[in-house]
Amino acid sequence: MGIALCVIAVCAADKGLVDCRARGDVLFRNPVAIHSFASWRLLAQSIFELWVYKVSAPLSCCTRNYIDCISYLDNKEYFPSDLHFASALACRISFAGVHKKITTMPSLIDPPYHALLLEGVNPIAKELLESKGCIVEYIPNALPRDTLLEKIRDVHFLGIRSKTQVTQAILDAAPKLLGIGCFCIGTNQVDLDYATTRGVAVFNSPFANTRSVAELVIGEIISLSRKMTQRSEEVHRGVWNKTHVGCYEVRGKTVGIVGYGHIGSQVGVLAEALGMNVVFYDVLPTLAIGNATKFTHINDLLTFSDFVTIHVPETDVTKGMIGEEQIRLMKKGSYLINASRGTVVDLEALAKALREGHLAGAAIDVYPEEPGSNKELHRTPLQGISNVILTPHVGGSTCEAQEAIGVEVGTALAKFVTSGITAGAVNFPELVRPPVDRSKFRLTNVHANVPGALNEINKVAVDLGCNMGMQFLSTSKAIGYLIMDVDKDVAVELRKRISALKYSIRTLIIR
Numbered sequence: 001m002g003i004a005l006c007v008i009a010v011c012a013a014d015k016g017l018v019d020c021r022a023r024g025d026v027l028f029r030n031p032v033a034i035h036s037f038a039s040w041r042l043l044a045q046s047i048f049e050l051w052v053y054k055v056s057a058p059l060s061c062c063t064r065n066y067i068d069c070i071s072y073l074d075n076k077e078y079f080p081s082d083l084h085f086a087s088a089l090a091c092r093i094s095f096a097g098v099h100k101k102i103t104t105m106p107s108l109i110d111p112p113y114h115a116l117l118l119e120g121v122n123p124i125a126k127e128l129l130e131s132k133g134c135i136v137e138y139i140p141n142a143l144p145r146d147t148l149l150e151k152i153r154d155v156h157f158l159g160i161r162s163k164t165q166v167t168q169a170i171l172d173a174a175p176k177l178l179g180i181g182c183f184c185i186g187t188n189q190v191d192l193d194y195a196t197t198r199g200v201a202v203f204n205s206p207f208a209n210t211r212s213v214a215e216l217v218i219g220e221i222i223s224l225s226r227k228m229t230q231r232s233e234e235v236h237r238g239v240w241n242k243t244h245v246g247c248y249e250v251r252g253k254t255v256g257i258v259g260y261g262h263i264g265s266q267v268g269v270l271a272e273a274l275g276m277n278v279v280f281y282d283v284l285p286t287l288a289i290g291n292a293t294k295f296t297h298i299n300d301l302l303t304f305s306d307f308v309t310i311h312v313p314e315t316d317v318t319k320g321m322i323g324e325e326q327i328r329l330m331k332k333g334s335y336l337i338n339a340s341r342g343t344v345v346d347l348e349a350l351a352k353a354l355r356e357g358h359l360a361g362a363a364i365d366v367y368p369e370e371p372g373s374n375k376e377l378h379r380t381p382l383q384g385i386s387n388v389i390l391t392p393h394v395g396g397s398t399c400e401a402q403e404a405i406g407v408e409v410g411t412a413l414a415k416f417v418t419s420g421i422t423a424g425a426v427n428f429p430e431l432v433r434p435p436v437d438r439s440k441f442r443l444t445n446v447h448a449n450v451p452g453a454l455n456e457i458n459k460v461a462v463d464l465g466c467n468m469g470m471q472f473l474s475t476s477k478a479i480g481y482l483i484m485d486v487d488k489d490v491a492v493e494l495r496k497r498i499s500a501l502k503y504s505i506r507t508l509i510i511r
Contacts, residue, residue, distance in 0.1 A: 122406025209396030256305025
């Protein structure tokens with residue numbers, strides 16, 4: 001009876017909401033329809049494991065009243081079949097090409113897939129993954145290392161922000177892991193090289209919180225220039241200190257941007273709108289926006305700017321890039337802002353410069369070591385220093401940014417497993433292909449990028465008499481990523497034989 005009701009509800013809802021499924025992505029903006037949809041989706045979900053993989057009726061799922069409604073049972077681009085297997089292999093490859101070691105892992109990977117979402121990532125990501133048949137465990141905080149090591153053993157998808165460190169040990173404990181979603185800009189919390197050699201795709205969101213971080217920086221520039229935090233604290237204590245001493249307009253001042261990427265360039269646009277002069281330094285060739293001026297050496301920017309704001313990733317080069325020597329090059333009475341990574345600025349050197357009066361103020365949103373939860377105490381040498389704004393890594397913490405990140409990364413993870421699309425992956429070659437032909441199954445394969453690897457795969461296909469509908473390969477330095485649509489009757493055997501090849505890392509079947 002429950003199955004019959006669910007079929008009726010699904011068909012009725014889709015008939016009213018969806019009239020075109022050319023790609024399986026549908027937009028609608030009817031909150032009433034969405035609320036009624038939620039009730040029948042819960043019924044469908046309650047019998048999902050027993051029934052949903054055998055149903056041919058269309059089913060749709062929404063991600064709030066404005067995002068998107070993705071039909072997936074009627075469009076194989078989004079739906080993994082019950083023949084969707086993955087070889088459980090890991091490949092450790094020296095990037096220098098000196099040594100290669102293939103390690104076979106013990107189990108195959110079958111749907112339904114299990115996702116573990118940590119650190120309170122936006123719930124939209126949970127809805128998106130559940131709409132693809134994933135069983136999702138949602139935890140609002142980061143986990144202790146030992147707990148994560150235990151939980152990740154049966155996880156296919158892991159969602160994190162910046163606190164969770166996905167090390168080699170964590171990856172070794174996750175034989176079923178297919179993808180990691182970093183619901184933030186940075187991916188330095190993941191061992192990308194090792195994840196790549198294990199066939200684990202890593203996705204992030206390089207654009208979604210750009211505006212939020214840029215607005216925070218602009219707000220801090222104005223606040224520092226007017227000593228707003230000091231005046232606020234004084235009034236809270238009952239002190240009435242109405243004075244103009246040390247307070248300035250930002251119009252006509254120069255902001256120096258170190259790292260002119262997505263966020264840095266957006267800071268420049270907003271600063272210029274306030275009448276500020278914009279200069280920037282970047283190690284990459286970059287086109288200036290508006291009237292911004294590029295400096296070829298960071299030291300020149302430091303000596304020239306009234307405000308210096310840092311927007312660089314964490315790398316071996318950027319760790320400690322702003323130390324005592326660089327701070328001494330800055331103008332006396334200037335300001336330093338860091339909303340990038342905590343290891344970039346030497347906080348002891350910054351505290352010394354502030355106490356000595358060389359710098360007039362600073363705003364810090366990131367730290368070398370950050371608490372794992374909101375219940376832990378945080379210590380920094382900057383506490384107690386006048387005209388210093390300290391925030392707990394909230395640059396991208398706006399409702400708008402977190403919703404956009406949830407949609408972007410959640411969708412990328414879902415499309416990776418259900419169609420093989422790698423758009424948005426930071427460690428995989430990018431391949432974007434049309435939906436799977438209904439008469440075929442799709443195989444995706446990750447293999448070591450060595451001469452002859454593709455020939456071995458093709459030889460296996462020829463030996464099986466496999467007729468390929470299409471085949472696309474893209475490579476990076478470490479791996480090759482292959483998508484091919486093949487005859488259904490040979491797909492499972494083809495996957496097994498490809499998985500056994502010397503350089504094969506992971507193979508999935510999608511229909």
